[in-house]
Amino acid sequence: MTSAGRQSWRDLRDHIRGRILDQTFRPGDKLPRDEDLAQEFQCARTTVQRAMQALVDDGLVERKRKGGTTVRPDPVTRTTLDIPITRAEIEARGHGYRHHLIDRSTPEAPATIAARFGTPDPGKLLRLRALHLADGQPYVFEDRWVSFDTVPEIAAVDFSQVSSNEWLVRNRPYSRCEVQIYASPCTADEAAIMEVEPGTAMLVLERTTWLDEAPITHVRALHAPGYRLITGEARPGKLAR
Amino acid sequence: MTSAGRQSWRDLRDHIRGRILDQTFRPGDKLPRDEDLAQEFQCARTTVQRAMQALVDDGLVERKRKGGTTVRPDPVTRTTLDIPITRAEIEARGHGYRHHLIDRSTPEAPATIAARFGTPDPGKLLRLRALHLADGQPYVFEDRWVSFDTVPEIAAVDFSQVSSNEWLVRNRPYSRCEVQIYASPCTADEAAIMEVEPGTAMLVLERTTWLDEAPITHVRALHAPGYRLITGEARPGKLAR
DNA sequence: GTTATGAATATGTAGCTACATATAATTGTC
DNA sequence: GACAATTATATGTAGCTACATATTCATAAC
Numbered sequence: 001m002t003s004a005g006r007q008s009w010r011d012l013r014d015h016i017r018g019r020i021l022d023q024t025f026r027p028g029d030k031l032p033r034d035e036d037l038a039q040e041f042q043c044a045r046t047t048v049q050r051a052m053q054a055l056v057d058d059g060l061v062e063r064k065r066k067g068g069t070t071v072r073p074d075p076v077t078r079t080t081l082d083i084p085i086t087r088a089e090i091e092a093r094g095h096g097y098r099h100h101l102i103d104r105s106t107p108e109a110p111a112t113i114a115a116r117f118g119t120p121d122p123g124k125l126l127r128l129r130a131l132h133l134a135d136g137q138p139y140v141f142e143d144r145w146v147s148f149d150t151v152p153e154i155a156a157v158d159f160s161q162v163s164s165n166e167w168l169v170r171n172r173p174y175s176r177c178e179v180q181i182y183a184s185p186c187t188a189d190e191a192a193i194m195e196v197e198p199g200t201a202m203l204v205l206e207r208t209t210w211l212d213e214a215p216i217t218h219v220r221a222l223h224a225p226g227y228r229l230i231t232g233e234a235r236p237g238k239l240a241r
Numbered sequence: 242m243t244s245a246g247r248q249s250w251r252d253l254r255d256h257i258r259g260r261i262l263d264q265t266f267r268p269g270d271k272l273p274r275d276e277d278l279a280q281e282f283q284c285a286r287t288t289v290q291r292a293m294q295a296l297v298d299d300g301l302v303e304r305k306r307k308g309g310t311t312v313r314p315d316p317v318t319r320t321t322l323d324i325p326i327t328r329a330e331i332e333a334r335g336h337g338y339r340h341h342l343i344d345r346s347t348p349e350a351p352a353t354i355a356a357r358f359g360t361p362d363p364g365k366l367l368r369l370r371a372l373h374l375a376d377g378q379p380y381v382f383e384d385r386w387v388s389f390d391t392v393p394e395i396a397a398v399d400f401s402q403v404s405s406n407e408w409l410v411r412n413r414p415y416s417r418c419e420v421q422i423y424a425s426p427c428t429a430d431e432a433a434i435m436e437v438e439p440g441t442a443m444l445v446l447e448r449t450t451w452l453d454e455a456p457i458t459h460v461r462a463l464h465a466p467g468y469r470l471i472t473g474e475a476r477p478g479k480l481a482r
Numbered sequence: 483g484t485t486a487t488g489a490a491t492a493t494g495t496a497g498c499t500a501c502a503t504a505t506a507a508t509t510g511t512c
Numbered sequence: 513g514a515c516a517a518t519t520a521t522a523t524g525t526a527g528c529t530a531c532a533t534a535t536t537c538a539t540a541a542c
Contacts, residue, residue, distance in 0.1 A: 008495075008496085009495080009496085017416070020414060021414045021415075021416060021452060023412075027411060033521090033522060033523085034522070034523070035522085043496080043497085044496065044497045044498070045497095045498095045523095046495095046496065046497065046498080047495090047496065047497080049523075049524075049525095050495090050496090052523090053524095059323070063522090063523065063524090064504080064505075064506095064522085064523075065503065065504040065505060065506095065521085065522060065523045065524070066503090066504060066505045066506055066507090066520085066521055066522050066523070067504090067505065067506070067522075067523085068521095068522060068523080069522090069523085074325065074326070074329055075326070075410050075411065075414065076323045076324060076325050076326075077323070077324040077325075077410075077418055077420070077448065077450075078321060078322070078323050078324075079321070079322050079324075079418060079420050080319060080320070080321055080322070081319070081320050081321070081322050081472060082300070082317045082318070082319050083317060083318040083319075083320075084315065084317050084318075085315065085316070085317075088315055169316050169318075170268060170316065171264075173261060173262045173316065174262075175258070175262060177318055177320060178471070178472070179318070179320050179471070179472045180469045180470065180471050180472075181422060181444070181469065181470040181471075181472075182444055182467075182468060182469040182470065183424035183425070183442040183443055183444040183445075183464075183466070183468075184424070184442055185441070185442040199440065199442075200426070200442075201424040201425055201426040201440075201441075201442030201443065202424055202442065203422070203423055203424035203444075204424075207318065209318075211262060223424075225424070226423075227423060227424075228421045228422065228423045229421065229422040229423065230419070230420070230421050230422075231322060231419070231420045231421075231422075249525075249526085250525080250526085274491090274492060274493085275492070275493070276492085284526080284527085285526065285527045285528070286493095286527095286528095287525095287526065287527065287528080288525090288526065288527080290493080290494075290495095291525090291526090293493090294494095304492090304493065304494090305492085305493075305534080305535070305536095306491085306492060306493045306494070306533065306534040306535055306536095307490085307491055307492050307493070307533095307534060307535040307536055307537095308492075308493085308534090308535065308536070309491095309492060309493080310492090310493085
């Protein structure tokens, strides 16, 4: 709450959310119009608007012009997932970071990559396979494809020093990113690299990034057994909101 | 773009984002103050504020009072994950949905559940194990614990008709949710239920939800091989923003 | 030097106004 | 009754103003 009589949009948001949580408003129900809520809460419509937009972003309500505000009938569990640079992640856990470039090649683009990029011809590609280690233990094995067309400078980078993961994130921000998460049994090759038994259940994160329509990179990152992706409320940069 | 001379905060957001993407502003760099940007773009500071907040939400920039706006030095890949009700998910894929309650019991709370709930004593718990089927094929196996203290009505619900997943989501909205995602080899029990070989790599989603401080439920959901969690830009309710 | 104290300043918030825009609801036409 | 045109209305957006609040930076006191 801010000083004295002023209503914060947060207070209003929390109040409405509370009414949704305590079933005063049930899924599908229509909420009062902004102006009525403003009157009820003795605040400006601006404030109601802000509170409502927050609830829309949370996936709790839907708003339509003239149609008014309704509680979403099909509730979803919505969370935010932050995937940091692997080095940062390992160091944040207090482990020593090291990475190792396994190989670097410029093979023909397989159809799967072209499909992921969404282009018929992905052009020349650089393939990098690298291992990230935490305290010397295999942590993440990444199999990456980078578009030479979109990122020509990559030819000159020495990836024995910087990981391609870090270099790309720092030097090639993307405008669109798609992530797929699934479990996969470890192949013999991968098992040798990750120092686990073949067939071990591994968490795989596939990420594809674009700059506008141009594909930047596609990575398939295999995570060591025991790895857990955690999503919470705490979204950096959104904490205080 | 809106009519004629008016600047949309979206235009401004996209412009600034563009400057970050094209490296005009690099990680760690300081952006001009709101007022200067407003002047430069011939718009009100309100508009700059809105655009900036959008960039903060995207995890692209950080803002501090008096400190100004800076491009985030530690870029993260941020995505939004929507986990729908399992029935809705299966039906959206065009499959027939069916679910089967395997068993229902009220055992002592294991320490792991108490730990997840974050309470020393989680109170009396209901345990439900159920299988969701898509076109008759095992799709998700969920092992759920529900707090009787928080959700006493659950004792009376007939879960042979409605899945606990759906009942809870529809009747017990939460205020906080934590998700963990990992890969796990299938145990013999689980393998029998999911009709797969023991040891098969399975994607596991663990969800814990609270209403304020009171724990509602904890689920461990085992997904059939081939299942992929996909996160995209498209966030329902946030599409147009 | 080191630590309080205070002023300066960039962002955060809320209110007001005015108008834009989508769409539900109504009316009119055949 | 079915369909098209029109009106009414709830939300969306942007500008303005005023003040709140958190830091940084500079200054003063020890």
